[in-house]
Amino acid sequence: MGKKENKNESDIVAINNKLYSKTFWVTLLIKQNRWHRHGVLIHTLKVVYQVCKAKDYKFLATAFFHDLGKPIVAYRDDEDKITGEYSFTDHEEESYQIVKNWPILSDWSKDMIRYHYLIRDRRNSKKRGHLKRLARLDAAWDKLSPEFIKDLEQFLIYDDKGKK
Helix, strand or coil: CEEEECCCCCCEEEECCCCCCHHHHHHHHCCCCCCCCCCHHHHHHHHHHHHHHCCCHHHHHHHHHCCCCHHHHCECCHHHHHHCCCECCCHHHHHHHHHCCCCCCCHHHHHHHHHCCHHHHHHHHHHHCCHHHHHHHHHHHHCCCHHHHHHHHHHHHHHHHCCC
């Protein structure tokens, strides 16, 4: 189940939007937030397009499934309600939980799905002073190989291009 960190970072609230919830469908098909021009589905297809355009097919499964958990963990905090946006804290872990037992995906793809936002999440946690979260993220980061980190950096480029 996805988790949401409040502004003070110490309270964690479980989020589990059901398939029939409005939030699930709005975020899947219509909108996310100021960083994403489209809903999760169109964003995903745009990331897939970027991977195919670059002929970097090792990222194809990651591109298809990296944001699978977003509609499930989507929520609105007070600021989101004002701006009409959604937040997706820990969506990558939710996406990983969905695919972790799929035999059609490699362990590498599953790990890419799980950690695809780690670079940006560490930077944002540091900037916002979320020290407990940063410590947890750093512990995960420290277990990754330099080659895998390079792959995360490359996937982040495809993911960012899919936001336009």
